[in-house]
Amino acid sequence: MSSLSTPAIPDIVIGRLPLYLRALTRLRQEGKLVTSSHELGRRLDISSAQIRKDLSHFGGFGKQGTGYQIEFLIERLQAVLQVNQEWMVAVIGAGNLGSAISHYRGFQDRGFRIAHLFDISPDKVGQRIGAFVVLPVSEMRETIRKDDIKIAMLAVPAEHAQTVADQLVEAGVKAILNYAPININVPGTIQIQYIDPVTHLQHMTYYL
Amino acid sequence: MSSLSTPAIPDIVIGRLPLYLRALTRLRQEGKLVTSSHELGRRLDISSAQIRKDLSHFGGFGKQGTGYQIEFLIERLQAVLQVNQEWMVAVIGAGNLGSAISHYRGFQDRGFRIAHLFDISPDKVGQRIGAFVVLPVSEMRETIRKDDIKIAMLAVPAEHAQTVADQLVEAGVKAILNYAPININVPGTIQIQYIDPVTHLQHMTYYL
DNA sequence: AACTGTGAAGTTTTTCACAGCC
DNA sequence: GGCTGTGAAAAACTTCACAGTT
Numbered sequence A, B: 001m002s003s004l005s006t007p008a009i010p011d012i013v014i015g016r017l018p019l020y021l022r023a024l025t026r027l028r029q030e031g032k033l034v035t036s037s038h039e040l041g042r043r044l045d046i047s048s049a050q051i052r053k054d055l056s057h058f059g060g061f062g063k064q065g066t067g068y069q070i071e072f073l074i075e076r077l078q079a080v081l082q083v084n085q086e087w088m089v090a091v092i093g094a095g096n097l098g099s100a101i102s103h104y105r106g107f108q109d110r111g112f113r114i115a116h117l118f119d120i121s122p123d124k125v126g127q128r129i130g131a132f133v134v135l136p137v138s139e140m141r142e143t144i145r146k147d148d149i150k151i152a153m154l155a156v157p158a159e160h161a162q163t164v165a166d167q168l169v170e171a172g173v174k175a176i177l178n179y180a181p182i183n184i185n186v187p188g189t190i191q192i193q194y195i196d197p198v199t200h201l202q203h204m205t206y207y208l
Numbered sequence C: 001a002a003c004t005g006t007g008a009a010g011t012t013t014t015t016c017a018c019a020g021c022c
Numbered sequence D: 001g002g003c004t005g006t007g008a009a010a011a012a013c014t015t016c017a018c019a020g021t022t
Helices: A011-029 A037-044 A048-056 A070-081 A096-103 A137-147 A158-171 A197-205 B011-029 B037-044 B048-056 B070-081 B096-103 B137-147 B158-171 B197-205
Strands: A067-069 A087-092 A112-119 A151-154 A175-178 A191-194 B067-069 B087-092 B112-119 B151-154 B175-178 B191-194
Touching: A011 A037, A011 A048, A011 A070, A011 B197, A037 A048, A037 A067, A067 A070, A070 B197, A087 A096, A087 A137, A087 A158, A087 B197, A096 A112, A096 B096, A112 A137, A137 A158, A151 A158, A151 B197, A158 A175, A175 B197, A191 B197, A197 B011, A197 B070, A197 B087, A197 B151, A197 B175, A197 B191, B011 B037, B011 B048, B011 B070, B037 B048, B037 B067, B067 B070, B087 B096, B087 B137, B087 B158, B096 B112, B112 B137, B137 B158, B151 B158, B158 B175
Parallel strands: A087 A112, A087 A151, A151 A175, A175 A191, B087 B112, B087 B151, B151 B175, B175 B191
Antiparallel strands: none
């Protein structure tokens, strides 16, 4: 993940950048032009020193005495995260969750466009969901290859998640967002992240 | 979060317990009776030492030379996380996401039961979604109070998230899982966690 | 006066490595 | 031989605090 000349930036730092970007976009929407590490920190409940240090990994984005130009910082963070382009995403699973994902408007303006929706069930295939006609999983590999899709969201039942993930990797997908509540094994070159609301709820109940 | 006699267990440790619990439940389902920190670590991509150290915070759950009794460890982790009981949860927002959440069967057997689904729109109120009749937000406070609901999932548009969160806190909710892509301010006594798929996608695109 | 960028210090988290037990 | 539980060591991460700039 690094070379000798450019030490890797900690993954935990990368993980915060999307939060900064989200907050900055919000500030811009509120009509603000400039912000500070303190203001951002207050909103995100992160220390201002943390924010300054994180941003400093990528160069001096701010001005002493002034703060950060919101528009400029948004552009730089988008560039760092490579979301100054539009990524095509495949969704696998056209159940309630896959359907909700496919209807969600929030991907578009943050760097992602859902390109296809796949399902294995003959009942679902051919059905219209949002702007998509559900495609059969049997065509998944070919379609993903053809369109050079690098990102997939997995919204299938847990018992199918590993099999589908294997097929996705085989088809050339490099990043998987897995909504199934199960750990998936993928090669080290493949990015994987998980969304499981129950783990968040269980984390919180510890403190109740 | 701690007393002098019982030092607090790091939050990052608590956050991993639900992952252990999920993996253990899976192992049990596969018919296994016993596991080891190595097997768990392999599945979760976490070092075995990490798992042993995490578990050791709560007492000696394993046997040297043998490993961990899966059933026993599941019970202990459920007790630690307080999910050996059923928590009632309120869902706010009956759009595509709130609807998908309300249909999802995966909460039930992991400690959570959706009790009510609220929405502000007169079009939605009274409509049947899954097992629920959508209730008006105007009745939210009273209903949450009456049923003593402590946990809520927020699936409303970003611009309404703060207002609804304030009302939830006012109604006595102590933990909020926020699906809206915006940071919410709540008192320090209230647990809050976020689910925003786009932040995960943006995290991964950095490495692509 | 307000704010960034950053070495240094401090704290937290992870890994090591091994004694002790089955 | 295989495994846990755990002090000690190492690594990673966060905060401090201040020089330097606007």
